[in-house]
Amino acid sequence: MSEFFPNVSKIQYEGPDSKNPLAFKHYNAEEEVEGKSMSDHLRFGAAYWHCMRNPLADPFGGGTAQMPWDDGSDSVENAQKRARVFFEFLDKVGIDYYCFHDRDVAPELATLSESNAALDAVADELLRLQNESGKKLLWGTACLFAHERYAMGAATSPYPEVYAYAGAQVKKAMEVTHRLGGEGYTFWGGREGYGSLINTDMKRELDNLGRFLHMAVQWKKELGFEGQFYIEPKPKEPTKHQYDSDSAACLNFLREYDLLDHFKLNIETNHAILAGHTVEHDLDVAASAGALGSIDANAGDELLGWDTDQFPTSVYDTTKIMLILLKMGGFTTGGLNFDAKRRRESHEPEDLFHAHVGGMDVFARGLKAAAAIRADGRLDEFIANRYSGWDSGLGAKIEGGDASLAELEAHALGNAEPGVLPSGRQEMLENLLNDYI
Ligand code: XUL
Ligand code: CO
Numbered sequence: 531m532s533e534f535f536p537n538v539s540k541i542q543y544e545g546p547d548s549k550n551p552l553a554f555k556h557y558n559a560e561e562e563v564e565g566k567s568m569s570d571h572l573r574f575g576a577a578y579w580h581c582m583r584n585p586l587a588d589p590f591g592g593g594t595a596q597m598p599w600d601d602g603s604d605s606v607e608n609a610q611k612r613a614r615v616f617f618e619f620l621d622k623v624g625i626d627y628y629c630f631h632d633r634d635v636a637p638e639l640a641t642l643s644e645s646n647a648a649l650d651a652v653a654d655e656l657l658r659l660q661n662e663s664g665k666k667l668l669w670g671t672a673c674l675f676a677h678e679r680y681a682m683g684a685a686t687s688p689y690p691e692v693y694a695y696a697g698a699q700v701k702k703a704m705e706v707t708h709r710l711g712g713e714g715y716t717f718w719g720g721r722e723g724y725g726s727l728i729n730t731d732m733k734r735e736l737d738n739l740g741r742f743l744h745m746a747v748q749w750k751k752e753l754g755f756e757g758q759f760y761i762e763p764k765p766k767e768p769t770k771h772q773y774d775s776d777s778a779a780c781l782n783f784l785r786e787y788d789l790l791d792h793f794k795l796n797i798e799t800n801h802a803i804l805a806g807h808t809v810e811h812d813l814d815v816a817a818s819a820g821a822l823g824s825i826d827a828n829a830g831d832e833l834l835g836w837d838t839d840q841f842p843t844s845v846y847d848t849t850k851i852m853l854i855l856l857k858m859g860g861f862t863t864g865g866l867n868f869d870a871k872r873r874r875e876s877h878e879p880e881d882l883f884h885a886h887v888g889g890m891d892v893f894a895r896g897l898k899a900a901a902a903i904r905a906d907g908r909l910d911e912f913i914a915n916r917y918s919g920w921d922s923g924l925g926a927k928i929e930g931g932d933a934s935l936a937e938l939e940a941h942a943l944g945n946a947e948p949g950v951l952p953s954g955r956q957e958m959l960e961n962l963l964n965d966y967i
Contacts (some may be wrong), residue, residue, distance in 0.1 A: 531617065532585065532745025533877070534598075534599050534614070534619075535618060535619065536878055537881070537882070538543045538552060538622055538879075538880060538883050539622065539799060540621070540622050540624070540660055541553060541554060541623055541624055541883065541887055542554065542623060543557065543558040543559070547952075551884060551887075552573075552750070552883055552884070552887060554624075554887060554889055554890065554891055556874060556891045556892075556894035556895045556896070556898065557572075557817075557890040557891050557893070557894035558868045558894070561898055563898060563901045563906070564856065564901050565734065566860070568894055568897060569626065570860075571852075571856075571860060571897055572866050572888075572890070572893050572894070572897065573627060573668070573712070573861050573865030573866060574626065574627065574865060574866050574867075574868070574873075574890055574893075575626075575628055575629050575669075575699035575862070575865045575866065575867035575868065575870055576616075576619070576620060576623070576626065576627070576629075576631075576635045576666040576867070576886065576901075577626035577628075577629050577826075577867055577868055577869050577870070578616060578626050578629065578630035578631070578635055578872040579630065579631055579634040579927050580614065580839070580868075580869065580870060581616060581619060581882055582597075582612050582616050582634065583634045584871045586871065586872060586873075586874045586876075586877060587874070588874055589682040591874075592793045592843075594874050594877040595872075595877050596877050596878055596879060596935075597879070598879075599611060599612065600617045601614060601864070602848075604637035604638075604725075605637075606636070606637070606648050606651045606942055607682065607952045608650070609635060609636050609637060609648065609651075610652055610655040611714055612917065613635065613648045613652060613655050613659055613782070614637075614655070614659065615665050616628070617663055617665060618874050619882060619883075620663070620665050620889070621663055621845060622883070623737060623882075623883055623886050623887065623890075625665075625715075625886065626664075626665060626666060626865070627665070627666050627667070627668035627865050627924070627927070628665065628666075628667060629666065629668050629669050629670070629671070629716070629815055629869075630667075630670055630671070630702075631643075631647055631668070631670075631671050631672060631673040632671075632673060632699060632702065632703040633645075633672075633673040633676060633677075634673070635649070635652050635653075635656065636648040636649040636651070636652040636653075638677065639886035640698075641793060642695070642698060648705055649702060649703075650707060653706045653709055653710060655806035656710055657709065657710055659709065660711070661895050666711065666713065667707065667710045667711060667712040667713065667761065667860055668712070668713055668714060668717055668824070668864070668865045668867055669707070669712055669713065669716045669757070669796075669824065669867075670703055670704070670706060670707030670710070670712045670715055670716075671703060671715065671717065671718065672696075672699045672700045672702075672703035673699075673701070673717040674696050674699060674719070674720050674721070675720025675721045675768065676720075677714065679692050679695060679798070680696070680720070680721050681690065681721065682721070683723070683724075683735065684720070685697075685719075685722060685723065685738060685739045685742035685743075685815045686719075686721075686722040686723070686735035686738060686773065688731075693738065693742070695765065696742070696743065697745060699875070700742075700749075701749055703715075704721070704746065704750065704753060704755060705753060707755070707773070708754070708755040708757070710876075711760065712755075712757050713757050713863045713864075714757045714758040714759070714796075714824060714863050714864065715757055715758075715759055715760070715764065715791075715847075715872055716748075716757065716759075716760045716761075716762055716796050716824075717743070717746075718761075718762040718764065718774075718796075719739075719761075719762075719764075719772055720768065721769055721772050721773045722739060722769075722772060723766075723769035723770070723771045723772035723773050724769055724770065724771055724776065725769055725770050726770070735773070736773060737781075738913065739773065739787075740747060740783075740786075740787030743787070743792075743793075744787070744789065745775075746801050747789070747792045748757070748759050749823070750792075756823075757863065758798035758823055758862075758863040758864070759792055759793045760776055760794055760795060760823045760864075761780045761783075761784070761793050761794075761795055761796070761826055762796040762801070762826065763775060763776045763777055763779065763780045763797065763798075763801055763802070763803065763805065763853075764796075764801040764805075764837075765794060765800065765801065765804050765805040765806075766778055766855045767804065767836060767837050770882050775805055776802065776807060776812055776815075777795055777797065777802075777811075777812040777813075777815035777816045777819075778800075778815055780795055780817070781795075781815070781819050782820075790819075790821070793821070794816070794821045794822065794823025794824070794864070795812075795816040795821050795822060795823055795824075796823055796824040796825065796826060796864070796867075797809065797812050797813050797822065797824075797825055797826070797827050797900070797913075798815055798825070798826035798827055798828060798837065798869055799825075799826070799827060799830070799842065799847070799851075800828050800829060800830035800837055800838065800840075803830050803932050804830070804835070804836075804837060808852065809847065809850070809851060810848075810853075810854055812852065813825070813841075813854045813855075814854060817854055817858045817932065818858075822854075822858055822864075823863065823864045824861065824863070824865060824867065825851070825855075825864065825865070825866050825867065826867050826868075826869035826871040827842055827851075827866045827867065827868050827869065827870070827893065828840060828841065828842060828868065828869050828888065829842045829843060829844065829847070829870070836918040838867065839869060839870050839871045840870055840871075840873070841868065841872075842868075842870070842888075842889050842892050842893065843869045843888060843889075843892055843967050844892070845892055845895045845899065845961075846967055847896070847967055848892050848893045848895065848896025848897075849896040849899040849903070849963065849966070850896075850898050851896060852893070852896040852897045852899070852900035852901075853900045853903065853904070856897075856900050856901065856904060857963055866893060868885075868886060868889050869922075870885065870889065872885050883934075895908045895967075899966045899967050902926070902966045903962070903963065903966050906962075906966070908947060908962060909959060909962060909963070912955065912959060914937055916952070922940060930959065
């Protein structure tokens with residue numbers, strides 16, 4: 531069997547003292563943290579689109595990525611060969627899951643039937659590779675944003691013919707995801723939004739999006755697909771306003787259209803930041819609604835206000851993410867999908883490994899730090915204490931739903947002023963966090 535990455539052997543855990551750049555210093559798949567292996571906690575996934583299809587272009591210049599295995603053609607053979615390259619990468623880097631769009635794995639051809647046939651043929655190869663390697667599909671999705679027919683949206687297009695094409699694509703992508711044993715299916719509203727309200731009937735577009743997702747729920751039942759549906763929030767880019775702008779907007783949309791039972795959220799780090807939040811904010815909003823499903827792990831750049839899709843490198847950020855995940859009890863169907871690309875300068879195949887190894891290690895450190903903070907207990911204890919007034923007396927009565935404004939008034943009139951409040955101790959708690967990082 532030919533090797534596509536002859537210079538890279540299987541990445542091993544060598545511990546924190548290792549100087550080998552292609553070794554894990556912290557991610558030790560089998561090591562247990564809070565009674566579960568690191569690989570079970572983290573459930574890493576690799577993004578087919580960034581690893582195999584991203585040429586690393588930018589608005590000022592074309593692609594730089596070296597892909598010596600790719601003949602640049604739209605042939606099924608080329609697509610199948612890419613799948614073999616990808617599985618060698620997964621095996622060597624030690625990532626168990628992957629995610630794809632229909633059009634990443636297989637070419638878009640002259641007609642929908644031809645594209646569907648190509649997708650089936652590539653799915654045959656993906657299934658063979660999965661069976662051979664034990665690798666699994668975290669989620670599949672349909673690319674409803676690249677082709678020019680989707681320039682004005684897909685499920686929110688002003689044009690029913692486009693909407694139908696998008697429906698056909700989702701139907702097929704779900705079928706393939708099901709065939710590959712996918713544990714989830716993601717809807718990212720690539721161009722579901724607007725460039726200007728001046729030419730947009732927003733209410734009509736949102737109603738149509740609601741209908742579209744109900745059709746997907748119906749098809750899921752007919753298929754017998756038991757994977758989890760996710761919506762992935764993003765506030766802007768490519769459109770100026772995306773309807774699924776953040777966790778709160780998605781949850782509101784799902785409630786309004788009676789879809790909340792069928793969907794969870796797939797939160798992407800840099801999307802939350804583009805929405806003007808921290809990632810822990812959007813994760814917490816989703817988790818509080820019982821709807822935190824999966825994570826697209828990446829990072830932005832503090833000085834750039836767009837979706838740079840960089841690999842995560844901040845232990846501080848991963849610690850905060852892991853604190854929320856551990857509190858939630860961990861993933862069920864979801865995982866940490868590296869929706870991240872190398873910089874344009876990192877064009878060699880080997881850079882794919884450096885990027886993922888770093889991302890895996892930084893999440894392993896975040897996991898260990900978060901577990902240590904939980905074991906220490908002072909952070910949780912502080913918060914429990916801060917809100918302990920709600921556990922009994924007046925607080926418990928209010929939380930039990932038994933209080934009226936008249937009773938609150940009687941209480942306030944009959945008691946002294948709340949007085950000087952205890953400190954929030956933000957800096958002390960930030961120091962505590964840093965003690966473990
Ligand atoms: C785009 C993005 C997508 C989704 C899947 O910003 O994150 O790649 O994750 O369509
Ligand atoms: Co994403």
